[in-house]
Amino acid sequence: MELELTDMQGLAIRGHGHLPHAHYVLMRFTGVQETKAYLKELMPLVTHAGDKAPEVARQVAFTYSGLAFLQLPAFTLGSFSREFREGMTESHRQFILGDTGEHAPNDWAWGGDPSDIHLLLMLFAPNDEALGQLVTTELTRASSFGVILRISLPTGMLHDQKEHFGFRDDISRPLITELVKSKDTGNAPTYPMGEFIMGYKNLYDEYAPSPLVSKDSPGSQVLLPHPDYPDFMDLGRNGTYLVFRQMQQEVVRFWDYLKSQAQTTDEAIALASKMVGRWPDGSPLVRCPFASDPSLAEENDFGYWEEDRSGLKCPLGSHIRRTNPRDHLVTETSQKDSAEMVAKHLMLRKGRPYGEPLAETMEVSDLMIAQEDGKERGLHFICLVTDLRRQFEFVQNNWVNFHKFGGSEQDADPIIGNHYQKDQVITDRFSIPAYPIRRRLENMPNFVKVRGGAYFFFPGLKACQFIANYDGI
Numbered sequence: 001m002e003l004e005l006t007d008m009q010g011l012a013i014r015g016h017g018h019l020p021h022a023h024y025v026l027m028r029f030t031g032v033q034e035t036k037a038y039l040k041e042l043m044p045l046v047t048h049a050g051d052k053a054p055e056v057a058r059q060v061a062f063t064y065s066g067l068a069f070l071q072l073p074a075f076t077l078g079s080f081s082r083e084f085r086e087g088m089t090e091s092h093r094q095f096i097l098g099d100t101g102e103h104a105p106n107d108w109a110w111g112g113d114p115s116d117i118h119l120l121l122m123l124f125a126p127n128d129e130a131l132g133q134l135v136t137t138e139l140t141r142a143s144s145f146g147v148i149l150r151i152s153l154p155t156g157m158l159h160d161q162k163e164h165f166g167f168r169d170d171i172s173r174p175l176i177t178e179l180v181k182s183k184d185t186g187n188a189p190t191y192p193m194g195e196f197i198m199g200y201k202n203l204y205d206e207y208a209p210s211p212l213v214s215k216d217s218p219g220s221q222v223l224l225p226h227p228d229y230p231d232f233m234d235l236g237r238n239g240t241y242l243v244f245r246q247m248q249q250e251v252v253r254f255w256d257y258l259k260s261q262a263q264t265t266d267e268a269i270a271l272a273s274k275m276v277g278r279w280p281d282g283s284p285l286v287r288c289p290f291a292s293d294p295s296l297a298e299e300n301d302f303g304y305w306e307e308d309r310s311g312l313k314c315p316l317g318s319h320i321r322r323t324n325p326r327d328h329l330v331t332e333t334s335q336k337d338s339a340e341m342v343a344k345h346l347m348l349r350k351g352r353p354y355g356e357p358l359a360e361t362m363e364v365s366d367l368m369i370a371q372e373d374g375k376e377r378g379l380h381f382i383c384l385v386t387d388l389r390r391q392f393e394f395v396q397n398n399w400v401n402f403h404k405f406g407g408s409e410q411d412a413d414p415i416i417g418n419h420y421q422k423d424q425v426i427t428d429r430f431s432i433p434a435y436p437i438r439r440r441l442e443n444m445p446n447f448v449k450v451r452g453g454a455y456f457f458f459p460g461l462k463a464c465q466f467i468a469n470y471d472g473i
């Protein structure tokens with residue numbers, strides 16, 4: 001099936017990398033009719049994926065409480081996935097995601113009360129001045145319709161595509177079959193669009209579950225019928241779910257801990273790289289285990305089954321092996337089974353860092369000696385998935401925070417895991433396979449703290465139009 005690019009929001013296909021200045025604005029509606037009037041004005045301005053290099057970009061996403069506030073038909077609201085309807089902070093889900101203790105939502109800056117946030121407006125621009133103008137225009141527009149600014153999250157890219165600990169990020173992305181069909185992707189596996197965007201077939205050769213609208217609902221003609229349920233219109237088509245987590249990073253704590261575990265600076269960097277699974281320049285440990293190799297900074301065509309089943313090069317519990325174990329999952333008995341199992345739990349990452357860098361150069365040698373400046377910094381982690389539970393929640397629960405992942409006993413993801421010792425469960429260790437004796441780091445504090453978060457529906461453009469114009473009340 002051809003991709004309907006002009007019906008998809010641009011972020012579905014690209015990261016708007018040519019627009020490095022961005023602002024994420026979280027808003028709350030106050031009046032139903034005023035909000036609809038606001039959306040009628042805003043929706044035609046939303047950037048679609050057919051526009052390859054927009055001058056600025058506007059993207060929108062709604063929480064469940066936002067859609068409920070707009071009084072979409074009860075049937076439609078009920079057809080969204082349970083995870084989306086219940087929200088990220090539902091009490092059971094806090095345990096699934098590891099949002100307990102230091103990560104608990106009652107301490108979050110936003111999202112702890114899911115009814116407080118209705119709309120996420122993402123604004124992208126080429127420079128600070130253009131972004132300032134865009135933000136002012138959009139906040140003025142919103143407030144004139146009684147739409148209240150709740151939280152404003154400036155966000156920006158760091159030197160050399162780094163995240164705040166000093167490692168190159170955003171290297172590994174799932175290749176989408178429909179997008180690369182004419183390109184030579186070597187041995188790299190590709191994945192169907194339906195894993196990330198609704199309206200297309202997924203790995204089960206099915207259409208991803210999608211919210212629906214009855215054909216009788218006023219305004220539904222703007223949508224297309226769902227291919228499996230021709231009596232219903234497909235509100236999800238060309239849209240998806242968007243996970244947003246604001247993750248504060250404790251850079252000084254991270255490097256102080258590593259220095260305390262190492263005799264030399266080089267050893268501290270090597271230990272940190274073992275935690276990530278790549279060297280600071282991005283080169284993967286599985287390909288260059290003893291020293292970074294800048295020629296491999298973009299390398300992503302590798303697996304673990306043939307190259308490193310014991311984790312001697314890249315620890316089984318490293319961040320990249322937990323979040324994407326590729327072709328080696330210790331619970332599976334073959335490379336093929338592993339790859340097929342793991343493929344069902346991928347996500348399309350779209351996040352960007354926020355806050356000033358601790359060292360402008362973003363070199364780890366500078367970050368390691370920088371003094372604490374008391375400023376908040378971190379990652380606005382964003383990913384797109386068609387199935388919140390099978391993709392994002394599964395990874396958080398079974399791989400990131402599971403203390404027995406990969407045969408370990410007391411480890412969680414060393415970068416983003418929730419590290420604690422409680423009721424005989426210990427998760428603050430990190431095992432580094434080595435010959436003849438493995439190494440184990442202990443008493444790791446949390447290096448990352450969740451500061452806010454929510455699940456959003458990231459609609460296609462026709463769905464945006466339906467939401468803005470629905471008037472069944």
Ligand code: HEM
Nearest residue numbers: 163167168169170171172247320323324379381395416448
């Ligand atoms: C502050 C928080 C985080 C930091 C500092 C961080 C850092 C990194 C770095 C440096 C990489 C290597 C670059 C790459 O392979 O593209 C990476 C990869 C990755 N991260 Fe994170 N990350 C964070 C949060 C998360 C979260 C919350 C998730 C999802 C649960 C996640 C999922 C992934 C995935 C799927 C990969 C690619 C792994 C692969 O395909 O090999 N990350 N991250």
